[in-house]
Amino acid sequence: MDSSSLTPTRLTTMTASDGKRYSCAIPLRESEIESELEEGEVGDFVESDSRVGRKRGASEATTTTTSVDEHLQPLEGRCFYYSNGDWWTYELCYKDRASQFHREGTTRVSSFSLGRFDRAATERLESERNATGDVEDVDDALLSEDRRYHAHVFTGGAKCEDVGAAYEDLARESEVRFVCAEDGGEGLSAVEEPATCKYILTFRTSLACNAKELRPNRPEVEHIQCSLVEDQDQDDARATSDDDGARRSSDARDREESHHAVMTDIPHPKPNDRDEL
Missing domain, CATH: 2.70.130.10 (Mannose-6-phosphate receptor binding domain)
Structure with a gap:
């Protein structure tokens, strides 16, 4: 069910157990909506197609x-x-x-x-x-x-x-x-x-x-919708991790090339050297 079509929501940031941060849209209860409208503390309030009560004629x-x-x-x-x-x-x-x-x-x-x-x-x-x-x-x-x-x-x-x-x-x-x-x-x-x-x-x-x-009353189940927040700290950490990986790869290549060069410079005995002795 798409909660946005049922009730207004409040945006809030939540942190998961792995440290990742998420921006979540949480459906508001009717009492919360009335309270915030009365106090004027709307904040990150997302208006949607909420149903308005009235009398029928x-x-x-x-x-x-x-x-x-x-x-x-x-x-x-x-x-x-x-x-x-x-x-x-x-x-x-x-x-x-x-x-x-x-x-x-x-x-x-x-x-x-x-x-x-x-x-x-x-x-x-x-x-x-x-x-x-x-x-x-x-x-x-x-x-x-x-x-x-x-x-x-x-x-x-x-x-x-x-x-x-x-x-x-x-x-x-x-x-x-x-x-x-x-x-x-x-x-x-x-x-x-x-x-x-x-x-x-x-x-x-x-x-x-x-x-x-x-129809009999059924409690409406409204889902909390979240999306991952890509903040600067995460970007820096990812960049640092990428740089470290690149340096490790470069060092490994340098060591391999140096080892190959040393092996190439070692002199090899001629096949008939022992016979001449």
Whole structure:
């Protein structure tokens, strides 16, 4: 990964165990960037394409809803069921309806509508989520895991008169939260009722993983990039070493030539000198 495309870096000189010096670009943490900008102590600060946090408005919320729904399009026309082993079984038909019922054999009894898909309410919820104070930075790495979902809202369900007189005018409604299932699973995985006649259905699907903002948080690994520093001391040492080597080679040649000259001047006896004696 090229760290320069992710965060600003600071240049610093580091010395290796063999004495060689390196100039290294070290990625800065967010807190370091803010601190240096506030104090004005920028130093060897290399600006790069860092991401800037901001709030998203209603128009962007609509775009987000549309783009994620494109990834979830293969779910259209399909219904899914969930039972936690209790009395109720829950049904979700994508972008159509949600309901709960008790099953006896193949017969449905005590069935209640949990609402029908409401596009306008879905876009309002997305806009509200993006406008809240805890989403000031939309950097994916900073989003908490419990916010990594895409929601659909279902309204106008069965009245809650069966719960009690205080709720007889309250219609059931539900929120379906689509989350990334990296294991390839698909279907309803949990149902909650945080308030009377208000339901949250969690739907796991690998299709949601195609939306970057829904993927689980992964710590970004940023590399420290270093290059060897060719300083004057190293250049002088290299030059001295080269001169010493050249002198040693020259001395060796001189000794070899001198030895050859001595051997050449030694007189050799004539072949018949002994016979003449």
